Amino acid sequence: MTWTTYRTPAVGMENCGAGAHVTEVVRGAWMGSVNVAGVRNLTQVEAAERARLLDVASYDIALDLTDGSGGAGEGTFRSVTRIEFACAEPGASTFIELAAASVRSATLNGEPVDLGGWSAEAGLTLTGLAERNTLVVDADFAYSASGQGLHRSVDPVDGEVYLYSQFETADAQRVYACFDQPDLKSVYTWHAQVPAHWKVISNMPVERRDDTGVHFATSARMSTYITALCAGPYHEVRDSHDGIELGLYCRESMKQHLDADDLLLITKQGFDFFHEQFGVRYPLPKYDQLWVPDFNAGAMENFGCVVHAEAHYIFRSQVTDFEYEQRANTILHEMAHMWFGDLVTMRWWNDLWLNESFAEWASHWCNTHATRFSDAWTTFLSVRKNWGYRQDQLSSTHPVYTEMPDLEAVEVNFDGITYAKGASVLKQLVAYVGLEPFVAGLRSYFTKHQFANATFDDLLTELEVASGRELRKFAAQWLETAQVNTLRPEVSVAADGTYSSVVVRQEAAPDYPTLRTHRIGVGLYDLHDGRLVRRDRLEIDVAGERTEITQLAGVRAPDVLLLNDDDLTYAKLRLDERSMATVVQHIAGFESSLPRALCWAAAWDMVRDAELAARDYVALVLAGLPAERDINLVTQTLRQAGATLTSYADPAWAPTGWAELARTTRAALLAAEPGSGFQLAWARAYASAARSDEHLAELRGWLAGEGVPAGLTIDTELRWGLVQSLTAKGAAGPDEIEAELAGDRTASGEREAALARALVPTADNKASVWERLTGPDALPNWLHRALLQGFQHPAQVELTAPYAARFFADVAGVWARRDSEPAQEFVMLAYPAYQVTDETVAATDAWLAQDGHPAPLRRLVAEGRDGVVRALRARQRDAASN
Missing domain, CATH: 2.60.40.1730 (tricorn interacting facor f3 domain)
Known part of the structure; x- marks a missing residue:
């Protein structure tokens, strides 16, 4: 199964979108029927006995x-x-x-x-x-x-x-x-x-x-x-x-x-x-x-x-290569399952991670080598791996391999750890044993177990035979522990410009102190006429808290020292001071998209971890992103810029940041090739970032066919995005929504219109939407989701503030009354993630202290709290930089 992204207003989730009026969240962190209502909650013991x-x-x-x-x-x-x-x-x-x-x-x-x-x-x-x-x-x-x-x-x-x-x-x-x-x-x-x-x-x-x-x-x-x-x-x-x-x-x-x-x-x-x-x-x-x-x-x-x-x-409308690549990846993900999952199937759901992780890894592997999307590993890093990093740092983190005592335990683990972190571990395993032995082990595994069931141990046996390496310790270290490590370079440069020492410092979260063995590339990049050219690349094993790279002693220091070059391992990265200064000025100088993605990811992790002020991250985006040549990095980084301004920036500075983002995205779309995917991506971002009367008037003109940039097609999906963004900010309303629906009487049109109606920024409208979401009558899935996506918006924080208390009063009842899918979506999307205050944390803590809430519901609410706590820390860091 593939989990994808959909548009939602759940700020605090990190796949946030400046490219639409709302943010993007990877769907499926809690798949399907989290309380398996209406079916037998089969246990592993029962299944083993029946088998x-x-x-x-x-x-x-x-x-x-x-x-x-x-x-x-x-x-x-x-x-x-x-x-x-x-x-x-x-x-x-x-x-x-x-x-x-x-x-x-x-x-x-x-x-x-x-x-x-x-x-x-x-x-x-x-x-x-x-x-x-x-x-x-x-x-x-x-x-x-x-x-x-x-x-x-x-x-x-x-x-x-x-x-x-x-x-x-x-x-x-x-x-x-x-x-x-x-x-x-x-x-x-x-x-x-x-x-x-x-x-x-x-x-x-x-x-x-x-x-x-x-x-x-x-x-x-x-x-x-x-x-x-x-x-x-x-x-x-x-x-x-x-x-x-x-x-x-x-x-x-x-x-x-x-x-x-x-x-x-x-x-x-x-x-x-x-x-x-x-x-x-x-x-x-x-x-x-x-x-x-x-x-x-x-x-x-x-x-x-x-x-x-x-x-x-x-x-239904023009899209960018970002969407085409995501679709290709999904097609290939499901096709990989024909072998790994369908031909050879896990014996029990303990190996769910392997089923999904393999398809995730194989789809990007295939996309890179067999289709026009040759930079698919860049997309994996910037989109999917980002999901894994986020999930792994929540209070609900868990090992990749998790015992599943029953179906209820299975359902809450269709998440970024099972998919993206697991795929990253497989990528690290390939680097550890080599691609040819890995493929040889796969072939033996498929041949031996076709039309039957197998376990990870069966696969590991074939990989050990093919590679000649003992892999049990690797598996235990990577699959049976939780959280993510950080790799930080510590460098000393002599007077003659050569390294006197280079050490990789490995860090772990205090509650999850595992230090793993990482097979990584180390890239040395020199600046030549604005281009960052890789002079050399080492491949080393990082183990323990401190790993010295002795090969670099006496070597002329590069302008950028890049750990985890080629993105072999699963770890957050940091740059040394010299490298960071170069990247800030010349990130577009990397010829390959993958090192650019690694640097963008490092900066994003730093702002999330309150090591980099939100305004400094936004400045980096505004300076470096217009020159970015990879549409996936443009799309994802714009989303992260929107998340930064919504969640991580000091509210006193955020309006300045939104204005700067709107000016930059507008300039970039006017400079982009007419009719290109880049033009469309920047136009979406401009529509999302626009706040001023001048910018909103320009967007209204686009809907009327006035002042449209050359080559930009205002087609069905972009029109809905414009209507929704304008509605959220009070520059359009019910009349415009109904006029748009009159020209798009389709299932998609009805869904977009419902979302737009939910965005209408009046107290009466929000009260009406909330009553429909929490009332006794179940709504069709598409309508329920659309109302949730439109209920909250980053431009309506004060308007929806009263619903923080309403959420905690109503959530248990909604969970009990609704089927599993709408119930978990309500918790995810109605949680008051926009209310980044100590009061929201206190209200969450008070609710969590109550007895009787089901464990899956408690998990989702606690994850909402995690996002607010992280946002508070980041805002404090940003305010301190003023």
């Missing part, structure tokens, strides 16, 4: 998705499941997950099963098992509006119904009776009755379609959570490559925006690269990808039937 007892031979699943008269069903659907399975101990008992609305009947080996003890949360108990068993369950299941199970969505453009399944972590049981754990793999034969004009897509190709429905070929062996069925009048594009049938699908109303050529190109490049590197072919005859509405994550790796979020990856 010992059972061998599941096959599933036959028949769904009726009609209303009985040929139309689309609603409310519930009928599902009949026939399961053949063996039992190692005849006479034993077990259970099967069955999160149905109601059960019509169940028979085991021809005899009725007692339904008296059945519930959606408990499942169905099976007693008196035979050596060979046939279980038939006939039940009605509820369509989902939360993105879990079988999600049902109605397109407002044409009224058509679209269905898609989402089963990770344990939601297959919301569609059919199953032993819902990863190590009880089986084969599946799907059947579906649907309206005549619908298409149906599953893991395998359609075998036939007749009066009884659509019937699929029996699948390869796979786990329940990667089975899939999607149905509706999807638009379809077909192609083939290297013997694999390829399909692309989207809603009919979105087909004009489905840029199939680019999607197919990335898909084909990915298959060619992974086939060559992995040594094992993709095992299924077809590979379908669907872009669907209201998807909670970025994408999901269903075997041969990948589902992507339409809102993130179908572009």
Whole structure:
């Protein structure tokens, strides 16, 4: 599964956006059903015992998705499941997950099963098992509006119904009776009755379609959570490559925006690269990808039937290469899962980190070598790794490898540590053992364990054999400890300009004192005519608190000494005084984007850690970023500049900073190549930063087609961004919102209009939005999210201040009433992160001191507190620099 970013007003989160009117947060720090409501909270002990007892031979699943008269069903659907399975101990008992609305009947080996003890949360108990068993369950299941199970969505453009399944972590049981754990793999034969004009897509190709429905070929062996069925009048594009049938699908109303050529190109490049590197072919005859509405994550790796979020990856308007690269990375991430996760699957969720970390690492590896995005490791550092660093410094930090006693423990660990830090550890492991031995170990692992289940220990064994290195100590040091180290150079320069000593000082957080072994590059860069040219690069191991680089004694000191050159390890960096002075003046002088990204990241870490004043960081951005040539660094650094002004700058100086940012972004967009992605990125940033009457009037003119910079297209998405930014600052209102919606009567338009309405800066409007968010009636996911994204804004801190107290009064009730996805989003996005005051910290502490709050809820609230505490420290540092 891929977690991506979406726009949200949650300031204090570090992926903040000056490129839109709100900030960006990596979605999925707490995936899906954090309280696994409505399904059995399976424990690892139960799963291990059931796996010992059972061998599941096959599933036959028949769904009726009609209303009985040929139309689309609603409310519930009928599902009949026939399961053949063996039992190692005849006479034993077990259970099967069955999160149905109601059960019509169940028979085991021809005899009725007692339904008296059945519930959606408990499942169905099976007693008196035979050596060979046939279980038939006939039940009605509820369509989902939360993105879990079988999600049902109605397109407002044409009224058509679209269905898609989402089963990770344990939601297959919301569609059919199953032993819902990863190590009880089986084969599946799907059947579906649907309206005549619908298409149906599953893991395998359609075998036939007749009066009884659509019937699929029996699948390869796979786990329940990667089975899939999607149905509706999807638009379809077909192609083939290297013997694999390829399909692309989207809603009919979105087909004009489905840029199939680019999607197919990335898909084909990915298959060619992974086939060559992995040594094992993709095992299924077809590979379908669907872009669907209201998807909670970025994408999901269903075997041969990948589902992507339409809102993130179908572009209705011009976008930059930042968005194209993120989409390519997601396509490749899910494709990597076809081997690591689908072909070879974790035995239990303890190895969730490996499943996601490998796909995260492999997608950037492939993007770098097989697509036009050859600087993908720069993006990994500036975007994804930044997520990992942030998550790892929260109070909720945890080791990469974490024992998962039950599903509730699994659900709260789909986060930046599991994805980005884990991928960084794998990148460090590759540097440690070498790429060729690493790939050789992967090939052996895939060959030995294909269509089965394995653990990290199994992979480590193959890597040790291939590399000849002992890796258990490395694994323990990196995977079983929490938090991030800081690497700081300490240099002494002799009178003749040579180094007398260079020491790398490794630091650890006081509560997490682990000092790790880091394999790093050390780059020596000299300034020549404004260019920073790498004179030399060493590769060394840093261990313990102090590592002296003896090779540099007597070497002429460079203008920039760059630790972790090429970004091999996972650590925060610092620069020595001479290097920092050079970087401030000449950061654009690095020819490669990766050292520039390392320096930008170091400066960002320093402002977050209150070692660099916010105004000095903003000055660095304004001086150096207009010359930046990497669109990903421009996009991400502008977001960080917005976060700095919102959270980390002294409020007394912040208006000056916003004005300077607006002037610089405006000048940069006017200087950018007309029609380029850079022009668009700077225009978005200008729209976000604008505060003065003059600048806001100019933005209103753009909406009217007046004074638009040459080459800048004010298309649908940019128009909505302008309307929302102007609305937040009181320069537009309901009339402008409704006029914009009149020209965009689509699902996307309705979502953008709802967000804009929530931004209207009046006390009455905010009260109305809050009542809808906290009231008894559940809202559709898309509307709930839009209202949350528009409720708070950095220009409305005083207006929403009263809702800090309301949040603590209401949050427990919202958590109890709402499904898991909207509940956790409410906590994340409604927490008063803009109220950077000691009072907010005290109110949070008082709430946390109360008894009875569920652990996942407490975690999310505590993480909000972490952001405010960090912001207070940074603001104090900035004020002291005045």
